Amino acid sequence: KVDSEIPTPVPGTIVELLSAEGDTIEVGLPIAIIETEAAGVAAPPAEKKEEESVADKKRSAEPPAAPAVKSTAPKSTGDRFYSPVVMNIAAENGVSMEELETITGSGINGRVTKKDILAYLKTRGTAPARQPAILSFKAGEVEVIPLDNMRRKIAEHMIHSKQTSAHVSLYTEVDMHNIFRIRQRNKTVFKKQQGFNLTYMPFIVEATVKALKEYPLLNAQMNEDNILLKHFYNIGIAVAVKNGLIVPNIFNAEEKSLVGLARAIHDLAVRARDKKLQPDELANGTFSISNFGVYGTTIGFPIINQPQVAILGVGAVKKRPLVIDDAIAIRPVMYLALTIDHRIIDGAMGSQFLECVRDFLEQYDPEMDI
Structure with missing residues (x-):
């Protein structure tokens, strides 16, 4: 993240560049040839040339003496430098x-x-693994529960994500007053027509898709030295199931209405808990949302669902005091958390995206009908 200007060690003119812009150069290797004023000094007499040549050969056959290097980096007792x-x-x-x-x-x-x-x-990985210490307990003190396949896969996926992405988390608060009024006005009719409750999630998904269109880098993935920018929006919805968690996707969420999103979210949750999801519904997501607020949790910072580069965490909607027009009002407030991959998304963009989601949520018309 540092772009530094390095001064030349000697005055002169660059006559040859040995590396191109953007190349990665090993420490200590030359990057350019500089012609100095001393380059014009006359060569030594010819009669000494052969003598010096023999001396040079002897010197080249001897191992070079290591220069004394002082460094603030951690070093061993032998003063060996490590970058x-x-x-x-x-x-x-x-x-x-x-x-x-x-x-x-x-x-x-x-x-x-x-x-x-x-x-x-x-090669170090091929060495025999160090055996864990043997733990001893009295009979009945400890119950041994073997990991099932789902929990093992979750563990592997989470560790892989933390080792792959540079996780950075942000959060903001959202005034859910308008959406709260929409739910209150429409919940009875909605339940009668659709057969399930109207929740906050379809509003959150719709606002997220709108914000992703404004900040498309959060709808991307890393592929070695490239960024794959996706122009479709497959939104993963984290669903808690017995002994685990799965993230099925709403494909092409940008094409669905608010009611269509509500149906898709409800359908995925029901089929996930009934173990009726298809394998392809768990693949090709572009962005994920984890709603831990359904359990009353105020805020949390979820781990990125690889190979995505961001995930939104949804907290519980609770009444809190807010300052509105210089007066204190009690409003339903929700905390939104965003975890980003700092390899390609900086804090400024992450913050702007998060505030964009907040703006869309707060701008819903409280008088709208669903």
């Missing part, structure tokens, strides 16, 4: 300083490069 990148990779993979010193470096003066430690980690 921040190498240290971060070591920390993430539990590589101790003692273990780091055993790695043979291919960089300048034997320095361990990023490639060196990544190559080491590949």
